[in-house]
Amino acid sequence: MVSVEIISEEDDQISVLFKDADRALLNAVRRNLMAHIPKMAVDSVRFQMGTYDQCSKCGHLNPAGVARRSAGGTGCSKCDALFEKEGEDYVVWETNSAIPDEMIAQRMAMIPIPTDMGAYTSEDECPDCKDLVEEDRGCPTCNMIYTLRAFGSKEGSTITAGDLVFLGDDSGSIPEKYRDIPITRLYEGQMMEFWATAKIGYGKDHAKWSTVAGVSFFPRQVGVINNAKKAKTLFDMGLRVSKKDFKDGRLEDISKVLDLKKDLHNVGAGTGMRDSFADAIGLEDVEGEFIMSFETDASMSPGDALNASFAKLSERFSAIKDDIEHVL
């Protein structure tokens, strides 16, 4: 029976040890993590286009031109201040930036959206809109909506993920660590306004729906002293691993073995010591044991991602089993 043990988990990174497993299983888990676990990501962005005259007195945004005296306007629609001189009575803002809207939308897609699978469902499983045609789908049960309205400045202002406002409770806010992801930079007279809609999807359809990065696995190894006399060459260097870390000529501690791997680079190929060291300390694979490591983009914790992967895998295997039983 396969068992899984967490070796280390911090922030968005995790390392787990699989026992009684094989490469095929580890690879299935790896592929599942990348392609088949549900995650929220921005899928459409609706940009508001326009030009505004901002009242210098009350800050209200009036549609461009209509309030200006020169165009026969009667002033600010909120405070009635007269708009005589541009730059003094009013400032003109245009929804414009150096970066095209398509690129802004693409950047929005890559910003990690916190994914609470207990609170949202995917559109095609949504109890409220799954029966609608695809373009009509989207409701508070399956979509998360973010808004942004940002203004530039003379010296330039960087608009970041932290400027996004989630329409809902705090659980949808962009995680602290990722709030400074830049979206664009705006200068005086430039503004940006949009609504972004996030929905659940899968990594197999687009990288924006893949929560994991750098998923890798390798066999668990132990260090073995083959030649005590020559092994001293390495220990005498005073690096990470010393002789007393070994018990009966073997080093089994997982993190110490990783240190040993790094230490061995000092006596390996290209060091000029390869021949004299002559593999005095070797590394041996442990049968059926593998270490998997990966990180997530903060849309969910790595532990949640791993559990979601196991759940999905077992669901897919059961479906295959049912199909086979049906056919036979």
Ligand SMILES: [Zn+2]
């Ligand atoms: Zn005003």
Ligand SMILES: [Zn+2]
């Ligand atoms: Zn819905």
